[in-house]
Amino acid sequence: MTITTEISEFTAGITSAAIPSPARRVLQLSLLDWMAVGIAGRDEPVAGIVRDVALAEGGVGAASVIGTQTRLPARAAALVNGTTSHALDYDDTHFAHIGHPSVVVIPAALAMAQQVGVNGRALQEAALIGAEVSIRIGLWLGRGHYQVGYHQTATAGAFGAAMAAARVLGMDAAQCAQVLGVVATRASGLKSQFGTMGKPYNAGIAAANGVEAAILVNAGFEGRVDGIESALGFGATHHGEGDMRALDGIGAAWVFESVSHKFHACCHGLHATLETAAGIDVAADDIAMIEVQTNPRWIGVCDQAAPMNGLGAKFSYATVLAMHYLGHRTGALGCYSDAICARADVQALRARVSVVANADVAETAARLRIVVSDGSEHRGAYDLEAPMDIAARQAKVQAKAAVLLGADQAAACWTLVEGEAAPNEIGAALTRS
Amino acid sequence: MTITTEISEFTAGITSAAIPSPARRVLQLSLLDWMAVGIAGRDEPVAGIVRDVALAEGGVGAASVIGTQTRLPARAAALVNGTTSHALDYDDTHFAHIGHPSVVVIPAALAMAQQVGVNGRALQEAALIGAEVSIRIGLWLGRGHYQVGYHQTATAGAFGAAMAAARVLGMDAAQCAQVLGVVATRASGLKSQFGTMGKPYNAGIAAANGVEAAILVNAGFEGRVDGIESALGFGATHHGEGDMRALDGIGAAWVFESVSHKFHACCHGLHATLETAAGIDVAADDIAMIEVQTNPRWIGVCDQAAPMNGLGAKFSYATVLAMHYLGHRTGALGCYSDAICARADVQALRARVSVVANADVAETAARLRIVVSDGSEHRGAYDLEAPMDIAARQAKVQAKAAVLLGADQAAACWTLVEGEAAPNEIGAALTRS
Numbered sequence: 001m002t003i004t005t006e007i008s009e010f011t012a013g014i015t016s017a018a019i020p021s022p023a024r025r026v027l028q029l030s031l032l033d034w035m036a037v038g039i040a041g042r043d044e045p046v047a048g049i050v051r052d053v054a055l056a057e058g059g060v061g062a063a064s065v066i067g068t069q070t071r072l073p074a075r076a077a078a079l080v081n082g083t084t085s086h087a088l089d090y091d092d093t094h095f096a097h098i099g100h101p102s103v104v105v106i107p108a109a110l111a112m113a114q115q116v117g118v119n120g121r122a123l124q125e126a127a128l129i130g131a132e133v134s135i136r137i138g139l140w141l142g143r144g145h146y147q148v149g150y151h152q153t154a155t156a157g158a159f160g161a162a163m164a165a166a167r168v169l170g171m172d173a174a175q176c177a178q179v180l181g182v183v184a185t186r187a188s189g190l191k192s193q194f195g196t197m198g199k200p201y202n203a204g205i206a207a208a209n210g211v212e213a214a215i216l217v218n219a220g221f222e223g224r225v226d227g228i229e230s231a232l233g234f235g236a237t238h239h240g241e242g243d244m245r246a247l248d249g250i251g252a253a254w255v256f257e258s259v260s261h262k263f264h265a266c267c268h269g270l271h272a273t274l275e276t277a278a279g280i281d282v283a284a285d286d287i288a289m290i291e292v293q294t295n296p297r298w299i300g301v302c303d304q305a306a307p308m309n310g311l312g313a314k315f316s317y318a319t320v321l322a323m324h325y326l327g328h329r330t331g332a333l334g335c336y337s338d339a340i341c342a343r344a345d346v347q348a349l350r351a352r353v354s355v356v357a358n359a360d361v362a363e364t365a366a367r368l369r370i371v372v373s374d375g376s377e378h379r380g381a382y383d384l385e386a387p388m389d390i391a392a393r394q395a396k397v398q399a400k401a402a403v404l405l406g407a408d409q410a411a412a413c414w415t416l417v418e419g420e421a422a423p424n425e426i427g428a429a430l431t432r433s
Numbered sequence: 434m435t436i437t438t439e440i441s442e443f444t445a446g447i448t449s450a451a452i453p454s455p456a457r458r459v460l461q462l463s464l465l466d467w468m469a470v471g472i473a474g475r476d477e478p479v480a481g482i483v484r485d486v487a488l489a490e491g492g493v494g495a496a497s498v499i500g501t502q503t504r505l506p507a508r509a510a511a512l513v514n515g516t517t518s519h520a521l522d523y524d525d526t527h528f529a530h531i532g533h534p535s536v537v538v539i540p541a542a543l544a545m546a547q548q549v550g551v552n553g554r555a556l557q558e559a560a561l562i563g564a565e566v567s568i569r570i571g572l573w574l575g576r577g578h579y580q581v582g583y584h585q586t587a588t589a590g591a592f593g594a595a596m597a598a599a600r601v602l603g604m605d606a607a608q609c610a611q612v613l614g615v616v617a618t619r620a621s622g623l624k625s626q627f628g629t630m631g632k633p634y635n636a637g638i639a640a641a642n643g644v645e646a647a648i649l650v651n652a653g654f655e656g657r658v659d660g661i662e663s664a665l666g667f668g669a670t671h672h673g674e675g676d677m678r679a680l681d682g683i684g685a686a687w688v689f690e691s692v693s694h695k696f697h698a699c700c701h702g703l704h705a706t707l708e709t710a711a712g713i714d715v716a717a718d719d720i721a722m723i724e725v726q727t728n729p730r731w732i733g734v735c736d737q738a739a740p741m742n743g744l745g746a747k748f749s750y751a752t753v754l755a756m757h758y759l760g761h762r763t764g765a766l767g768c769y770s771d772a773i774c775a776r777a778d779v780q781a782l783r784a785r786v787s788v789v790a791n792a793d794v795a796e797t798a799a800r801l802r803i804v805v806s807d808g809s810e811h812r813g814a815y816d817l818e819a820p821m822d823i824a825a826r827q828a829k830v831q832a833k834a835a836v837l838l839g840a841d842q843a844a845a846c847w848t849l850v851e852g853e854a855a856p857n858e859i860g861a862a863l864t865r866s
Contacts, residue, residue, distance in 0.1 A: 049652045053645075057506040059492035073490040149665030151618075185584075185626050186638050188619045190657075192665040198618050198656035201649075205619050212486075216634075219482045223631035224623075232582030232625040237672075 002229050003140050006247045008176035011129055011163040014251050019125060023254040025390055027128040028417050029397045030092050031426075033261050034102045035413045036401035038085035039430060040333060042067035046197035047084040050204060054080050063111035064427025071427075074111035078161070078211045081107035081430070083204030086153075088333065093268070094259045095364065095385065097138025097156060098146055100203065101259060104157030105130035107207040109164035112214065113423035116168050120420035126167040130210075131256045134160025137228075139255075142241030146191075150238060154189025154202035159228075161210025169218050177225045182213035184227030184234040260384055263396055264330040266314040269298040272366035273317055275382040277324050284325040284345070286372045289352050292317045293367040296357040303355045306347070310336040318350035325349060331403045435662050436573050439680045440566055441609035444596040447684050452558060456687040458823055460561040461850045462830045463525050464859075466694050467535045468846045469834035471518035472863060473766060475500035479630035480517040483637060487513050496544035497860025504860075507544035511594070511644045514540035514863070516637030519586075521766065526701075527692045528797065528818065530571025530589060531579055533636065534692060537590030538563035540640040542597035545647065546856035549601050553853035559600040563643075564689045567593025570661075572688075575674030579624075583671060587622025587635035592661075594643025602651050610658045615646035617660030617667040693817055696829055697763040699747040702731040705799035706750055709815040710757050717758040717778070719805045722785050725750045726800040729790040736788045739780070743769040751783035758782060764836045 041047055051067055054076045061071030066084045071077070085091055086103040094101055109127035118126075138156035146152050162183045166176045186209050189202035228234045235242050264274050273292055294303075294317070304316040313319045313336040320330055326345055328335050340346055361367055365383035372378065388396075401410035409432075416425055474480055484500055487509045494504030499517045504510070518524055519536040527534055542560035551559075571589035579585050595616045599609045619642050622635035661667045668675050697707050706725055727736075727750070737749040746752045746769040753763055759778055761768050773779055794800055798816035805811065821829075834843035842865075849858055 046654070049649060049654050053648055053652050057492045057508065059490045059506075073492075075490065149670040181626075181629075182631065182634075185623045185631050185635055186621045188621045190618045190660065190665060190667065190670060192660055192663045193614075193618050193657050196614075196656045197654055198615065198660070201615070201654070201656070202618055215486055216482060219486050221479070221482050221630055221634075223629045223634070224626050227623065227625055227631070230625050232623060234623065237582040237623060239670075 002226065003137070003244070003247070004177050004180050004226055004228050005173070006250060007133055007136065007159070007163065007180060008173040010250050011133065011167055011176045012171060012173040014129060016121070016125060018251065019128065020254065022390065023128060023257055024124065026257050026259060027124055027131070029261065029394055030102045030131070030259060031106060031124065031127065031417050032401055032414050033092055033397050034085055034106045035426070035430060036404045036410065037088055037090045038066045038081060040090070040404040041084050041087035044084070044087035046200050047087045049197070050083045050201065051080045062115040064114060064430050066430045069431050074115040075208050075211045075215070077111040078107045078207035079204040081111070082207035083200045086200035086203035088265070089199070090262050090265055092259045092261050094135050094256070096255060096258070097135050097152055099134065099138050099152040099156055101131040101134045101157065101160060101256065103203040104153060104206045105134055105160045105164050108161035108210045109168060110423055110426060112165040112168040112211055114427050118168055118423065120422050120426070122168065123423045123426070124420060126164045128256065129167050130160040130164025132250070132254055133163040135255050136246050136250060139246035140240065140243055141235065141238070142243055144241050145239050148239045149191050151189035151191045151193065151199070151202050154206040155187045155238065157203065158183050158187035158206040158209045161207045162213045165211050165214035169214055171214070171218070175217055178217040178222060179213045181223045181225045181227035182216060182221065183209060185223065187234060261393070261397055261400070263400055264320070265333050266320055266330065266336060267302040269294070269302040270317060270320050272364060272382050272384050273368065274320060274324060274330055275384070276366050276368045276380045277321060279382065280368060280370055280378045280380045282325070282370055282372055282378060284349055287325060287349065287352060287370060288373055289354070289371040290321055291369040292321070292353065292355045293358040293361050294355060295361050295363045295365070296359055297363055299357050306350065308341045309338045310341070313337070313341055317355050318353035319346065321353050322346045322349035329403055331400050333404070435659065436570070436677070436680070437610050437613050437659055437661050438606070439683060440569065440592070440596065440613060441606040443683050444562055444566060444600055444609045445604060445606040447562060449554070449558060451684065452561065453687065455823060456561060456690055457557065459690045459692060460557055460564070462694065462827055463535045463564070463692060464539060464557065464560065465834055465847050465850045466525055466830050467518055467539045468859070468863060469837045469843065470521055470523045471499045471514060473523070473837040474517050474520035477517070477520035479633050480520045482630070483516045483634065484513045495548040497547060497864050499863045502864050507548040508641050508644045508648070510544040511540045511640035512637040514544070515640035516633045519633035519636040521698070522632070523695050523698055525692045525694050527568050527689070529688060529691070530568050530585055532567065532571050532585040532589055534564040534567045534590065534593060534689065536636040537586060537639045538567055538593045538597050541594035541643045542601060543856055543859060545598040545601040545644055547860050551601055551856065553855050553859070555601065556856045556859070557853060559597045561689065562600050563593040563597025565683070565687055566596040568688050569679050569683060572679035573673065573676055574668065574671070575676055577674050578672050581672045582624050584622035584624045584626065584632070584635050587639040588620045588671065590636065591616050591620035591639040591642045594640045595646045598644050598647035602647055604647070604651070608650055611650040611655060612646045614656040614658045614660035615649060615654065616642060618656065620667060694826070694830055694833070696833055697753070698766050699753055699763065699769060700735040702727070702735040703750060703753050705797060705815050705817050706801065707753060707757055707763055708817070709799050709801045709813045710754055712815065713801060713803055713811045713813045715758070715803055715805055715811060717782055720758060720782065720785060720803060721806055722804040723754055723787070724802040725754070725786065725788045726791040726794050727788060728794050728796045728798070729792055730796055732788070732790050739783065741774045742771045743774070746770070746774055749783070750788050751786035752779065754786050755779045755782035762836055764833050766837070
């Protein structure tokens with residue numbers, strides 16, 4: 001068995017009955033989360049540019065595009081929606097391979113599902129399979145691939161997007177292998193684009209490449225079928241480690257289930273701290289001192305003591321803790337502003353926060369010690385890697401969607417997702433203004 | 434100066450007056466050659482598949498597409514025309530970096546020129562600049578990039594296509610640097626696709642990626658401007674050698690001038706032999722023995738002694754020499770057939786051919802010794818790398834075009850090319866049936 005045959009047989013062969021409920025539910029949470037961050041990202045400059053370029057090209061109106069009522073061909077819709085949903089960098093993350101599965105795979109699955117006309121259950125299964133593939137391929141490529149400079153979200157993601165599209169098209173394993181071979185010659189995306197419009201665009205091109213590969217093979221295209229693992233294949237040329245343990249249990253265990261959702265619109269280094277604070281209920285007026293213990297890797301990244309603008313606030317333990325205890329919603333995009341940095345109560349509270357590096361604290365974790373006015377202490381800790389109860393997770397994703405979209409629109413999206421609504425209904429919900 | 438700044442300033446800054454006539458004329462020969470192999474390739478399976486997929490997408494009719502009267506957006510036209518013109522593998526080659534410049538750069542330049550509406554001279558200058566860039570970037574990436582498995586035609590070619598499109602758009606150096614940065618995150622293409630539809634498709638995706646990058650930057654997209662040479666850039670991630678000597682003399686010397694055109698529709702290993710034979714004028718009936726001396730690398734590649742089908746004939750010194758002396762046109766696609774292998778006169782003559790390996794003969798060269806019936810000997814040698822007189826080259830390219838398209842259509846194409854016809858006229862000539 002090779003990586004290509006394993007992935008192809010999984011994509012083509014897994015039956016609806018073999019997909020467990022928890023994996024389905026996590027996919028639904030990611031679909032709601034994706035809709036929320038996608039719709040919320042529609043006015044970002046990169047989203048507008050890529051959308052306008054795609055609209056200027058035009059083409060058959062097969063699939064919905066975030067931010068416009070005009071439909072476009074599936075490839076183009078995947079390009080725009082992938083870019084748009086990653087524009088805020090507020091989408092889900094899988095830490096095992098370090099990538100954002102949903103912003104690549106869901107746009108491809110949805111666009112292809114709208115173009116082909118499958119039902120809502122088939123859409124969700126295809127998205128789940130594609131997301132699982134993207135993580136497995138990412139694990140197979142390994143940490144070295146990421147460290148040398150490849151943006152796994154896009155490189156591993158393109159294979160996941162392709163398998164989502166292939167599943168929608170009802171392809172057999174031989175066709176899936178062909179699709180993987182085509183993607184192998186065009187999957188791309190570099191980390192050096194981080195901090196520019198190139199990062200979200202990487203997600204868009206991965207989604208679009210996956211769709212185009214599946215459509216070409218569906219039309220009879222024949223490329224190399226071992227394009228990933230062959231001597232001059234994608235793995236060998238792109239510093240892939242080729243660790244076949246990446247496929248352990250595929251089809252029985254779903255690594256996608258441990259995907260992580262972002263609940264705060266700030267630097268990921270601050271999230272564990274905010275989750276810890278959520279578990280320590282003290283009044284702002286009562287706080288004498290807060291000590292944050294964090295992994296040393298975050299020092300110099302997000303420990304600004306007294307930023308005076310919104311961007312700085314997103315990289316400041318002191319500011320986000322003050323915001324939290326003063327009742328501001330750290331999940332809201334507009335919350336991080338120059339105005340909040342100028343508030344006297346924020347400045348007074350954040351002056352009482354100190355940050356301490358502690359190598360015993362994991363990169364994904366934080367510890368808090370809060371001293372209140374009567375001298376008593378409250379302590380807490382949180383690790384983002386810790387399993388979260390599915391109901392708790394659902395509540396948090398729904399709350400985040402409500403903050404981003406408003407309660408009514410968030411509820412309407414969840415109703416569509418939970419009811420396995422048809423792809424065109426999901427698509428239509430993305431385009432409402 | 435970096436590779437990005439050098440290439441950007443060359444692309445934006447080179448004036449029309451600074452472009453020498455020989456470089457312009459070689460570009461014209463490559464444009465005619467490209468039109469001929471493109472039109473001749475329109476019925477290849479890969480061309481039909483990619484064209485049909487693009488036509489199914491549709492979109493604004495900005496640019497001409499080989500093999501259909503329907504026009505498509507510039508990006509889509511570049512995709513189809515790049516794929517189609519490389520389908521026969523009969524297009525030009527530059528040996529310095531090992532790549533096919535025209536099949537990537539010309540489709541991008543033409544599609545962009547039709548969409549923007551520049552004149553014929555601007556089109557040809559943009560194509561020339563793009564081709565020069567593709568070779569320079571290929572040299573900068575180096576032989577290691579090619580050896581590890583990257584298809585330089587597509588990887589280096591995407592940067593050339595992008596600069597051709599940027600030149601058509603009249604971009605300044607800062608915008609050109611932006612375009613190069615966008616291409617850096619999506620240039621791709623693997624040699625492992627050789628022998629499949631993936632090889633010509635690589636040319637198409639490179640052309641399309643170049644066009645899309647230029648259009649995005651023209652619409653305001655901002656990515657990484659040092660995406661090629663930065664620490665996690667294209668060069669570092671893609672095994673590039675980063676040899677700045679690749680830029681020596683750029684703008685004054687044109688490396689594109691030494692591009693090589695294929696004049697025989699068979700394995701490149703046979704071309705030097707056929708060129709040698711062209712210089713030894715003996716009658717087939719008179720030939721007692723032919724000895725071919727060739728570099729050992731070609732033994733086992735194209736030394737089949739007595740193939741019985743058309744594909745085998747393309748890999749047989751003995752057969753192509755017999756064909757040549759019996760008056761068959763080795764530049765014609767249909768010439769290599771089962772029927773020709775079955776002819777008694779071909780079989781009789783090729784039985785008198787022997788092939789000898791000689792390490793003193795360059796890979797691009799061949800030596801012939803022909804003994805005729807009176808016992809006298811004729812000797813000759815040819816190296817494809819030897820400079821060819823421009824008039825002789827023109828005559829050979831025109832003759833090739835006439836074989837592929839018929840004399841009338843070839844002459845009409847040359848009239849358009851030599852007269853610097855408007856992009857839409859060149860485009861229309863590609864779509865006639």
